[in-house]
Amino acid sequence: QLKNEGVPVLFRPLHEMNGEWFWWGLTEYNKKDSQRFSLYKQLYQKIYHYMTDTRGLDNLIWVYSPDANRDFKTDFYPGSSYVDIVGLDAYFSDDFSIQGYDELTALNKPFAFTEIGTQKQDGNLDYSAFLNTVKQKYPKTVYFLTWDEVHSPSVNKGGSSFYNDSWTLNKGEVWAGSSLTPIVE
Template identity: 85%
Template structure:
């Protein structure tokens, strides 16, 4: 009898040990090894959303540019129209078009108070930046620069490099406020780099520039090391987001040690024809639609059916963990199918992320 009991106990501990090792193997950690515990838990939770049968895609909306258009208006508009609030709510810290005597005037993080409230009430903030161009005194976020100018921006000993460093310092001050409140952030720097409209991206339509791509990677990595190593911001979940309507979506990828989530900024008339999903998911990172909306060039604005978008996600892009719809005329409530999008059984809205003080259970 003792032998049988001893064998049973031994087998029990072997099973428990094997289960623990399997569970540990499935844990997805942030790229920052020193990430705060809440950020670690959230990163792992996000990565496991596609394992669920429902409640597996976080809804999202853009709230505007801080100190210009940002407010909770878009969240309230969605809530009033369809009875749901977006789980992810985005603020842009930078009005890169602002002309002023000091380039850092374009940086503002006064949206933080609303983002903190959003987190504490069961949501997640995303932050992006339409950065001013350090090659100039201020503004010029859409002014193209040469590769030699780009190199000067990367060099902290130059005037251009000092401007970049000042910009990054002020952005970090804003992120520090969120860290102090224990708020993890979906941080999306230097988006749509494969397009030709921002100073940090390409200069010609779908024309590959290997030097430019290398300079972009250096810039992204510099931002990562400054925020992570110099400023100790351990609350950031790093998001890499090329444009869906341009080539070279993964060429700019700064490396798996610098990215937690890959995504696409996608403006489309046919959600079944979005390009880049297979390329991005092949990088073996959680995937998101980091900006979505109808295009402004073909008269689709105001008539896009967002119910088709959620159906396309189910059928063609099932690894998606969140989507973030743009505001104003691109908003789901300014188009069609908003209720179907936010009320679908696959969609998680604010209030469905947390159960008390814990994230809703991971389902394997």
């Protein structure tokens, strides 16, 4: 349905593969495992071909997103033919110390924070400060996503400043410049 409506979809299969909490990832904390790297790449590529070649879903934007707090961020990378955007899932106490930005932007793909939040879920993430850090240290960032409502700008600090900053683009502004009607509100 989304393809028929001309709606692009950010598709992020097999995320946080460099962590040990999903079956497709590492089996031990920060343990180098060349066999897992190879198997992951094969699986990712098979999913890609199934979705694009077999299912004909050419509206998918493929997002590769390792965990910022683990090593081996690019060891799982399936290849530039299979990825449109690279990103980091980053849960942090200091947004200026997120690891992996340079490593992923070196892959010459657009960069995103594919999940963000604080390690303490206490409503103290300052989005105005986070945006300033992005401007200073991670300027190639094209988007970010909060994992859930606990990490949302609306329930943390600096949300209003963040939403009104000239660097941000909000859903209303996206739809205002489009002939599309939003499917999900």
